[in-house]
Amino acid sequence: MNEKIKKHILDLSVVRMCELSPGYFEIHLISACGTIPEMHPGQFVQVRVDGSPETFLRRPISVNLLTVDHTELWLLVHAVGAGTKALACLNEGHTLNLVGPLGNGFTLPSSDEYDTHPLLVGGGVGTAPLLFLGQELSQRGIRPTFLLGGKRKSDIMQLEHFQLLGDVALTTEDGSVGERGFVTQHSIWHTDAFTQVYTCGPKPMMVNVARIAHEQKIPCEASLENMMACGLGACLCCVEDTVEGNLCVCSEGPVFDTSKLKWI
Amino acid sequence: MSQLTTNIGALTLKNPVMTASGTFGYGIEFEDLVDLTGIGGIIVKGTTLEPRQGNPYPRMAETAHGMLNCVGLQNKGADYFCRNIYPKIKDIDTQFIVNVSGSSPETYAECAAMMAELERIKGIELNISCPNVRQGGMAFGTSCSGASSVVKAVRAVYPNTLIVKLSPNVTDIAEIARAVEAEGADSVSLINTLMGMAIDVERQRPVLSINTGGLSGPAVKPVALRMVWQVFEAVKIPVVGLGGIMNATDAIEFLLAGARAVEIGTANFIDPAVTVKVVKGINDYLDRHGYDRVENIIGLAHKQ
Ligand SMILES: Cc1cc2nc3c(=O)[nH]c(=O)nc-3n(C[C@H](O)[C@H](O)[C@H](O)COP(=O)(O)OP(=O)(O)OC[C@H]3O[C@@H](n4cnc5c(N)ncnc54)[C@H](O)[C@@H]3O)c2cc1C
Ligand SMILES: Cc1cc2nc3c(=O)[nH]c(=O)nc-3n(C[C@H](O)[C@H](O)[C@H](O)COP(=O)(O)O)c2cc1C
Ligand code: FES
Numbered sequence: 001m002n003e004k005i006k007k008h009i010l011d012l013s014v015v016r017m018c019e020l021s022p023g024y025f026e027i028h029l030i031s032a033c034g035t036i037p038e039m040h041p042g043q044f045v046q047v048r049v050d051g052s053p054e055t056f057l058r059r060p061i062s063v064n065l066l067t068v069d070h071t072e073l074w075l076l077v078h079a080v081g082a083g084t085k086a087l088a089c090l091n092e093g094h095t096l097n098l099v100g101p102l103g104n105g106f107t108l109p110s111s112d113e114y115d116t117h118p119l120l121v122g123g124g125v126g127t128a129p130l131l132f133l134g135q136e137l138s139q140r141g142i143r144p145t146f147l148l149g150g151k152r153k154s155d156i157m158q159l160e161h162f163q164l165l166g167d168v169a170l171t172t173e174d175g176s177v178g179e180r181g182f183v184t185q186h187s188i189w190h191t192d193a194f195t196q197v198y199t200c201g202p203k204p205m206m207v208n209v210a211r212i213a214h215e216q217k218i219p220c221e222a223s224l225e226n227m228m229a230c231g232l233g234a235c236l237c238c239v240e241d242t243v244e245g246n247l248c249v250c251s252e253g254p255v256f257d258t259s260k261l262k263w264i
Numbered sequence: 265m266s267q268l269t270t271n272i273g274a275l276t277l278k279n280p281v282m283t284a285s286g287t288f289g290y291g292i293e294f295e296d297l298v299d300l301t302g303i304g305g306i307i308v309k310g311t312t313l314e315p316r317q318g319n320p321y322p323r324m325a326e327t328a329h330g331m332l333n334c335v336g337l338q339n340k341g342a343d344y345f346c347r348n349i350y351p352k353i354k355d356i357d358t359q360f361i362v363n364v365s366g367s368s369p370e371t372y373a374e375c376a377a378m379m380a381e382l383e384r385i386k387g388i389e390l391n392i393s394c395p396n397v398r399q400g401g402m403a404f405g406t407s408c409s410g411a412s413s414v415v416k417a418v419r420a421v422y423p424n425t426l427i428v429k430l431s432p433n434v435t436d437i438a439e440i441a442r443a444v445e446a447e448g449a450d451s452v453s454l455i456n457t458l459m460g461m462a463i464d465v466e467r468q469r470p471v472l473s474i475n476t477g478g479l480s481g482p483a484v485k486p487v488a489l490r491m492v493w494q495v496f497e498a499v500k501i502p503v504v505g506l507g508g509i510m511n512a513t514d515a516i517e518f519l520l521a522g523a524r525a526v527e528i529g530t531a532n533f534i535d536p537a538v539t540v541k542v543v544k545g546i547n548d549y550l551d552r553h554g555y556d557r558v559e560n561i562i563g564l565a566h567k568q
Binding site (some may be wrong): 005006008009048053054056057058087216226227228229230231232234235236237238239240241242246251 | 286287288293294296297309317318320322323324326327328329330331333335338444480481482512531532533534535537
């Protein structure tokens with residue numbers, strides 16, 4: 001369905017930049033023409049980072065949120081290396097060049113599935129696409145449950161936005177907020193019944209989430225973060241070994257049904 | 265408006281800017297982002313007789329002003345191309361050229377013969393220079409006898425424009441160019457990627473799954489330009505130049521060094537619309553310098 005969403009080369013300007021916790025930045029972008037083109041939760045953009053020979057290629061970043069009125073695009077960036085650190089240094093008024101939206105997003109339940117109870121499991125900056133997904137589910141009258149995890153309290157971001165969209169369960173490894181441990185150890189897996197799991201975060205976390213979902217016979221979709229060059233399905237650098245052979249994460253993902261992946 | 269048309273053997277390109285194999289898919293991946301009909305030619309993904317899975321992930325490492333790749337010719341095979349891809353591209357108004365690879369002169373020839381059957385494919389580019397496959401690929405492109413054996417086998421079955429893509433991983437590229445010219449190649453294109461590597465210092469292991477890969481992007485441009493210069497002086501057949509072209513000025517350097525056309529690869533990842541910008545830039549340059557045809561500047565830097 002979202003394969004038909006048109007791709008664009010966009011110059012957007014930064015209207016707001018905030019450091020949510022050390023190293024994590026929320027960037028709000030607007031378009032000179034007023035509206036941002038259509039995007040689907042789980043899709044990403046390829047961001048151009050100017051300024052250094054070391055950041056030659058574009059950086060793939062998930063769509064964190066496209067506001068309901070299409071006026072703002074949000075990115076959530078974890079500054080880990082040269083490229084993401086350069087993004088963290090942007091100021092209001094700066095222009096950012098993006099290619100997107102790219103890839104296939106999460107499969108949304110059709111609106112006649114009233115008994116839908118999705119669980120959205122995110123770790124660290126992997127929670128980024130889940131906010132947009134939560135908004136889209138909520139728009140369709142579905143109340144999602146979010147299970148968010150991190151090493152410590154400061155790794156859990158945008159909590160106030162998630163709480164507006166659904167129920168939120170938390171875990172931290174140091175126990176500073178929510179249950180102590182990993183998302184896969186949270187009691188909610190035993191107390192609630194879910195019809196669909198969506199996950200994004202570090203690969204070991206997603207593999208374990210997929211295992212639990214599989215044991216409980218719940219369909220599961222995961223968003224992968226393989227290293228990319230083109231982001232368009234042209235270079236074949238980003239492949240994941242799947243039951244259908246090597247598939248491009250950028251064009252055939254980044255969201256995959258985990259039954260297709262060789263994880264379990 | 266200057267005249268941008270250029271010829272590679274019997275193949276006429278509406279302008280001298282093509283896309284490099286392996287960096288532009290089949291073109292259709294980019295159709296939302298750039299006007300494909302504004303590009304002189306699209307050289308599609310490396311195609312082999314049988315399907316290939318390619319090398320394991322990771323296949324890419326970013327380096328200063330460039331990147332390494334070891335994709336290893338992943339493709340669904342010649343038959344799949346003819347049945348499923350060709351129908352989707354055949355009505356797009358530009359020249360499509362298929363980049364053909366193989367593991368023996370016979371498999372190159374068989375694949376080339378299949379391409380000869382496709383009406384809209386008026387030329388092929390023989391890849392005898394892929395550094396990322398164990399069998400074939402660069403093994404043929406690094407010796408005169410290896411290169412000759414492949415070109416000879418293909419020439420016997422392929423009547424249309426035959427471009428041979430040369431490897432820079434040799435001591436004397438001009439010698440290889442002369443060898444393929446002698447076997448009847450219509451043109452040579454250069455360069456393919458330069459063998460290189462990157463090491464992850466935290467993991468203390470090579471970054472790429474097969475340790476080494478091919479370097480592309482602006483980091484290789486001076487090497488590529490020098491080789492185009494040398495090959496232009498060594499052969500009479502048209503030369504197609506590529507390696508690190510990011511903008512019109514880079515492309516014009518290649519034309520002045522003797523290239524009749526250029527290919528743009530890695531730059532498409534940075535700006536998916538770079539090709540049409542380069543076409544416009546070449547046109548502006550010709551106007552500014554008072555040339556009415558692009559032909560007038562080809563090899564100009566060699567003249568006193
Ligand atoms: C589809 C997709 C969506 C993504 N969404 C987001 C997002 O919303 N927010 C965000 O902060 N990050 C996201 N990432 C990861 C982000 O692209 C990388 O962190 C970034 O490219 C690193 O660039 P750098 O120059 O800062 O670091 P580099 O110096 O290039 O690398 C620093 C570290 O990050 C690792 N890394 C580099 N590239 C990637 C990559 N593509 N994926 C994973 N790890 C990588 C390196 O191995 C290294 O350990 C996403 C990646 C993909 C593929
Ligand atoms: C990801 C990638 C895949 C490539 N695949 C092929 C291929 O299949 N066949 C081929 O002849 N060259 C292949 N090449 C080489 C390019 O066509 C080109 O020769 C090289 O990248 C240098 O040009 P550039 O610096 O403009 O990219 C590939 C290059 C890259 C970066
Ligand atoms: S990044 Fe080029 S194919 Fe996925």
